[in-house]
Amino acid sequence: MGDVAMTPGHGQHGLLSRAEEQDRLRLLLADARRGRSGLLILRGEPGVGKTALLEEAVTESAGMLVLRATGIEMEAELAFAGLGELVRPLESRVDRLPTLQARALRTALSLEDGEPPDRLTLGAAALTLLTDAAATGPVLVAVDDAHWMDEASARALLFAFRRLQAEGVAVLVTARDGERCLFTEANLPTLTLAGLNPAAAAALVQRVVDVAADSEPFKRLYRETAGNPLALLEAAPALCDSGWAAQEPESPLPVGPRLTAAYATRLAALPEPGRRAVTVAAASFTEDAVVLIEALHALALDAEVLQALEAAKVLNLSGGKVRFVHPLLRSAAYHLAAPELRRESHRVLAGALTDRDGLVDRDQRSWHLAAAAAGPDVTAAAALADTAARARDRGALPAALRAYERAAELTSSQFDQGRYLLAAAEVAQLAGRGDQALVLAEAATNTTDDATVRADAAGLRSQVLLVRQPPRRVHDQLVDMAAGLEATQAVPLLVAAAGAGCMGGAILQARATADRAGALARNGEAVIFDHSAAVLRAHTMMLAGERIDAATVFSSCEQFLTDTDPLSIGIEVTSFSAMDLMWLERFPAARTLLERAVRCARKIGACERLAPYLTVLAETQLRTGYWDDAYALASEGATLAGETGQPVLQAYAISTLARIEAARGRATQCIEHARQFRGLLDSRGADLVSPYIEATLGLLELGTGRESEAAARLDELQQRVRDLGLREPTVLQHQPDLIEANLTAGDRSAAQAALAELLDQVQQAPSAWGHAVSERCRGLVEADEDAYHKALQLHAHLPDPFAKARTDLAYGRFLLRKRKRGAARRPLNAARQVFERLRADPWTAAAEKELRAAGFKTPTRPGHAPVALTERETQVAVLVSKGHTSPEVAAALFLSTKTVEYHLSRIYAKLSVRSRTELAGRLAVNRDHPHE
Incomplete structure (x- = not known):
């Protein structure tokens, strides 16, 4: 009821001068009745009329199912409170959802115990539930005061709302200006309400007092309220005060404090029992009258006091619920009460929740115990820590974070405070709040002398720094931090440092750091340290071209990676392991590892962890011919990395998008992504990541007939790669493009030199891809048909259809030059079919051109020109x-x-x-x- 002043005769005040807004709402409802879904956010300052419009939409929704939820300030800490209120009328439909969705929803709403629901499954459950409800008729979803909705609910509902399109669901959300709100930050259709115009404001005020619209008192009132309807109503009685208009004009005050002051006058007029009762009602997390009455009994008050408050137009009593007539009145009642009265209210509410029919709402009770504490309270702290753990298990990370932080404030034990702060830091990192995680981890370190807490806090700080600061700087910082520490504390820092060094292109330094971590780990007791260090050591060896030795080291870690929860080890351990498996061409193992990590991260909404897993999985899918899957994964990874402040990972994901666009000839999109990529990595020193976009642009230029530009770009890139010490050709895969570009541009000597370098690297670091493409390049440079035969045989062991199709294309061209037109058709047609399936349009066109030269009539495909599918x-x-x-x-x-x-x-x-x-x-x- 965020903007409806429940004053007699004033229920429609917010609808004066709102014709345009009313038309928008009617259109929203009409579209839903025609089977089209829509969403509208109503924004504005308190009292401007948002809820009045929402209530009118509900009134005009005849024949529609109406689902409602109202954000309540005190419930913002309670995970999934808003979602539960909205879908409660649909509980009977939950069992009709797909099994995983039904389980996720029941777990989130505490209807059953189970595995914590991942954010996507829970959002999908909300979407399916709304769709199922709309199957029998249009639905109106009305969410009032969304700025006070708990974050876990808001994220699940936002996920569902953004995907509604053709179901017949109208969504109307109100939110207050100046408050953080996920709905208003989501770039959704929004209507911002301003104050009433003077004529409408005068008509509203004249319902309360007899005042002329052109009088000085009214003009001053309008100036000071800026036409805010609720402020006009609250201040209108002052017009009867003859001295009011004669006062010196003052600067306009924000609406919130002015309304609060007006409510303070009303509350101050209540008798002492009424003030105590209204404070208890304001402190309650629930509108359940039974809980409130039980709490009042503990204060020797009875239910009659609530009836008196209803008569005073403070509360509404109906349907077993106790509601304030306006959220600001609730806020004023709570914050204007003396601190000891607020604590007393929370104490009796905690008791009511404990004793009610033997049932306990543990989460509400723990927050009441915390609010009732005047100082350190070990019982409240432990209760809140339990609430935090439950919220984390249910995927409600923001609620878990706040509970752990408050638990740390309430405990007097340094050991417990350190544990709670560390737990809060871990949750903050999982939720993508890296800056907050750093602050909390440092606080945990400064609070306790416990070696385990301090080591874990240091490791967590290294994880956050790894994806947020220039990698080489992070490497040096972590190495310095590890100096002089015991092995259990130093090894995680050195492992993360090695990962940062790799990303920064400091391959030799990273290799030395990984070796040092391995030496320390072998002298320690924890197996996890030993294997994590071995993973990073294998990774640095791969980059240096020591492929065979790296594979041997890596093989000792595989069982560890299979058996270990990926969220319990460093981001770089899982991500780099998957990269190594991808470069070792063990694609099923890489996919299995990453998909498991993605499932674990999704399960608890660990966005910061999810971003790197999605990004590496995208490249794995790209290399095995699943370009659409790769594009979707990379797009999600880029979005999450951007939202969680991981610019290097965001750039890496964007490079995958750009590479697919380059191969498909989408030059405009590719170049725009290249611009974004460079902006993200500007001055960040991610020297091993930045070459990805140059390799991509080289591919674009080669595929679109700009061979000289491609040759120049890729020659420069190859020099940068040499300077970095990167000798594993499967990492960037740019060298075949470099050789072909130089050869096509007419620089045979440069092509021969690049081929010799590639052959040398492949001999040192043998791979199926390296052997196949180097034989293709040898066929190109040396015009050797046997090389093409050998290349095609090698491609049989490589699940990269694009690479094989390019070999087929090169071989077909070779056969045409040898005037073997009949023989050329088979490889050219094979290439064309793969390019067409991948929608690699420039390469398809090239294959068709060669087929026509071979006398083969390519099939006519209606509408072959690119179609603008979204x-x-x-x-x-x-x-x-x-x-x-x-x-x-x-x-x-x-x-x-x-x-x-x-x-x-x-x-x-x-x-x-x-x-x-x-x-x-x-x-x-x-x-x-x-x-x-």
Whole structure:
């Protein structure tokens, strides 16, 4: 009820002069009735009329199912309180959800115990529940005072709201200006309400007092309230005071404090029992009248005091609920009460929650115990720590963070305070709040002498620094931090330092640091340290071109990686292990490791951890021919990395997007992503990451006929790679492009030199990719048909269809030059089919040009020119073309089935197809293409 002043005759004050806003709401409802979903955020200062408009929308929603939730300031700490209120009318439908979604929703709402729900599954559950409700008729979702909704609920609902499209669900959200709110930060359709115009303001005030619109008292009132309806109503009685208008004009005050002052007058007029009762009501996390009455009994007050407060127009009593007539009145009642009265209120509320029918709401009770404490309180601290652990297990990381922080404030034990602060730091890191995690980890270190806490805090700080600061600087900082520490404290720092050194391109320094970590770990007792150090040692060896030795070292760690929770070890350990597996061409193992890590991170909403896992998985999918999967993963990884302040990882993800765009000839998008990439890495010293975009731009130039530009760019890149000491050719995979570009541009000597360097590296660090592409390049440079034969044989052991198609294209061109037109058709046609499936348009065109030169008539495909499918339409089209049903596509993309069908109808129209079978043929998706 965020903006409705419950004063007789004033229920419609906010609707004066709101014709435009009312039209927007009617259109939102009309669209829902026609089967189209929509969302509108109403923003504005307190009292401006947001809730009045929301209430009118509810009134006009005849024939619609109305789902409501109201944010309450005191409930902001309670995980999933808002979500529970909104979906409670749909509880009977929960069992109809897919099993994982139903389990996630029941666990989040404490309807059953279970594994913590991951954020995506929970959001998908909310989406499916709303879609199911809309299947029998349009739905209005009304969320009032969203700025006070608990963050876990807001994230789940925001996930669902953003994916509504063709279900017939209208979503209306109100939020207050000046308050942090996830809904208003999400770039959603928003309508900002201003104050009433003078004529409407005068009409409103005249309902309360007889005053002329052109009088000086009214003009001053309008100036000071800026037309805010609730402020006008609260201040209007002052117009009857003859001395008020004669006062010297004062500067306008913010609406919030002015309204609070007005409410203070009303509250001060209450008798002492009423003030005590209203403070208890304001302190309560629940509107349940039974809990409130039980708490009042502990103060020797009875239910009649609530009726008196209703008569005084402070509370509304209905349906077993006790509600304030306005949230600001609740806020004023609580904050204007004496501290000892507030503590007393929380104490009796905690007792009511403890004793009620033998049931205990442990989370509400723990927060009441904390608020009742006048100083350190070990019982309240322990209760809050338990609440924090439950919130973490349910994926409500923000609630867990606040509970751990408050528990640390309430304990007098340095040991417990250190533990709670460290736990808070760990949750902050998982939630993507790296800066806060650093502060909390340092506080934990400064609070306790416990060696384990201090070591874990140091390790956590290293994890945060790794993805937030220039990598070489982080390497040096962590090495300095490790100096003089015991092995258990030093090894995690050195492992993270080695990872930072790798990212910064300081490969030799990173190798030395990894060796030092390994030596210390072997003298320690913890197995986790030994294996983590070995992973980083293997990684640095890979980069230096010691592939065979690196594989041997890495093999000793595989069981450890399989058995260990990826969230319990460093980001760099899991990420670099997956990279190593990818470079070692053990793609199934890399995918298994990363998918498991992604599941673990999603389960508790660990966005900061999720970003690197998604990003490496995207490159793995790219290298095995699943470009659409790779694009979706990289896009999500880039978004999460940006949201969690990880610019180096964000740039790495963007480079994967750009590489796919380069291969597909999407020059505009590729160049824009290159611009973003460079902006993110500017002056960050991520020297091993920055070459990725140059390799990508070289591929773009080579594929679009600018061979000289490609040769110049890739020659410069190759020199940078030499300077870094990077001798593993599978990392950037740019050398075949360098050789082909130089050869096509007419510089055979440069191509020969680059080929010799590649052959030398492949001999030192043998790989299926290296052998195959170096043989292809040898065929190009030396015009050797046997080299092409050998290359194609080697490609059989490599699940990289793009690389093989390029070999087929090069071989076909070679055969044409030898006037073997008939023989050329097979490799050229094979290349064309793969390029077409991957939608690598420049390469498809090149293969078709050569096929025509071979006298082969390429098939006519209607609409072969690129069609402007959106990214979402592309995702839907590809999954449908692979044979997935609409519900399966909806589950995979976290959409509703109706939205999938909506996208599918648009895809059909754009591609001029009429069925899923025609769509599959139109996209030319090769369903038999294996992962490996």
